[in-house]
Amino acid sequence: MKRRKSYMVVHRDPDVSWDKIEENWSKMVDLEPATWLRTYYNRDEKVRFCLWQAPNEEVLKEIFADFQISWESILEVEETIPDIWARKYQEQMEAEDREDTTTSSKRLAREGTL
Numbered sequence: 001m002k003r004r005k006s007y008m009v010v011h012r013d014p015d016v017s018w019d020k021i022e023e024n025w026s027k028m029v030d031l032e033p034a035t036w037l038r039t040y041y042n043r044d045e046k047v048r049f050c051l052w053q054a055p056n057e058e059v060l061k062e063i064f065a066d067f068q069i070s071w072e073s074i075l076e077v078e079e080t081i082p083d084i085w086a087r088k089y090q091e092q093m094e095a096e097d098r099e100d101t102t103t104s105s106k107r108l109a110r111e112g113t114l
Helices: 018-028 057-066 081-112
Strands: 005-012 035-042 047-054 071-079
Touching: 018 035, 047 057, 047 081, 057 071
Parallel strands: none
Antiparallel strands: 005 047, 005 071, 035 047
């Protein structure tokens, strides 16, 4: 099985009705060559940011052509979440605490106060 990459697709379709967008979403739920994960949208600005997984960008272009959906950009992306950075921050703080403790112990031993 080919590794799927993540893509953020920006759609800006001021002339497309909201009903048509919802109709397309219902059809895209069970696509085989790619997986639509979620969409962030702003109805007033008529812009959508859609997260997809696909083997490559060309697969997405074919899907959009089949559905007659325009796109502004298709960009391969990676994901990060605050939990990852919080865990890394905590690990860094613990490492610094261990280093400080070791450094303090060595200093005290040199001064003969330990």
